[in-house]
Amino acid sequence: MKKPAIFFDRDNTLIACDGYLGDPAAVRLIPGAAAAIARAHDLGFAVITFSNQSGVARGLFDETALVAVNEKMAQLLLQENRRAKIDRNEFCPFHPEATIEKYRKDSDLRKPKPGMILSAAAALDLDLRVSWIVGDAPRDIEAGYAAGCRTILVSNPALSPSPATLQPSSVDPDETVSSLGEAIEVIAATADEDDEPAQISNPGVEGELARIEHLLQRLLDQVRRQSEHPADFSLGKMLAGVTQILAIALAVGSYFYKPVGEPLMPMLVAIFLQILTISLLVMGREK
Numbered sequence: 001m002k003k004p005a006i007f008f009d010r011d012n013t014l015i016a017c018d019g020y021l022g023d024p025a026a027v028r029l030i031p032g033a034a035a036a037i038a039r040a041h042d043l044g045f046a047v048i049t050f051s052n053q054s055g056v057a058r059g060l061f062d063e064t065a066l067v068a069v070n071e072k073m074a075q076l077l078l079q080e081n082r083r084a085k086i087d088r089n090e091f092c093p094f095h096p097e098a099t100i101e102k103y104r105k106d107s108d109l110r111k112p113k114p115g116m117i118l119s120a121a122a123a124l125d126l127d128l129r130v131s132w133i134v135g136d137a138p139r140d141i142e143a144g145y146a147a148g149c150r151t152i153l154v155s156n157p158a159l160s161p162s163p164a165t166l167q168p169s170s171v172d173p174d175e176t177v178s179s180l181g182e183a184i185e186v187i188a189a190t191a192d193e194d195d196e197p198a199q200i201s202n203p204g205v206e207g208e209l210a211r212i213e214h215l216l217q218r219l220l221d222q223v224r225r226q227s228e229h230p231a232d233f234s235l236g237k238m239l240a241g242v243t244q245i246l247a248i249a250l251a252v253g254s255y256f257y258k259p260v261g262e263p264l265m266p267m268l269v270a271i272f273l274q275i276l277t278i279s280l281l282v283m284g285r286e287k
Helices: 033-042 063-080 115-124 138-147 180-193 204-228 235-256 265-282
Strands: 005-008 046-052 088-092 132-135 150-154 175-177
Touching: 005 033, 005 115, 033 046, 033 063, 033 180, 046 115, 063 088, 088 115, 115 138, 132 138, 132 180, 138 150, 150 180, 175 180, 235 265
Parallel strands: 005 046, 005 132, 046 088, 132 150, 150 175
Antiparallel strands: none
């Protein structure tokens, strides 16, 4: 049975960091982080962190230091609240302009691409339709949108903004709040409206059709927001939503209704449309 999750960005969402952090001694929890994670578990959600860590690619620290920072964060969270457990840490050490050659690539894990979300979903058997993204930067929201999750942008006035938070956004968040506490209250309120999110399980055709319905609703919501703010309209956003729906529809059709002649062709087209969707959403975006 699939489980919903809350994906938290790490830097300037759970811990204070507006740059690159490779020293465990410098880890400082953002107020409310432990309480938010504990509440997430109480609501039936798995908790995952997902974080771009190009400091590794730039040679500022290595993966061992990165893991040590995550371990220190986990230790501080549990000291503050024994239920504040992180189920999985996802990170992307790659960057297209890395100074260290083995990390120099345009990885699908790198936000705003949804690779880290999809990796965690596969490892933990998560239901992304009823999962949430909580982060402080537009790329967090874009990654969540591409993965089919609901999204919350945390704009905390007490923190110095990182360069990533100042980047233009191609996707509007479902909600914008000023603290982690507010974010969890939004999720709790929505969980009350949902039909027991932790118990949702739609295997096979029904599950895929439900995902298509969810993405259609997301697209309609985006159209509504753009009609309210026409100056922010982007044809790229609209095309990305349409190609995402077509990709899923083709994939479902080719899997459950085997075509004759060229059985792989619909699936190949679906893969192409999915790549096109991601490209439309992330074009021109870098950390």
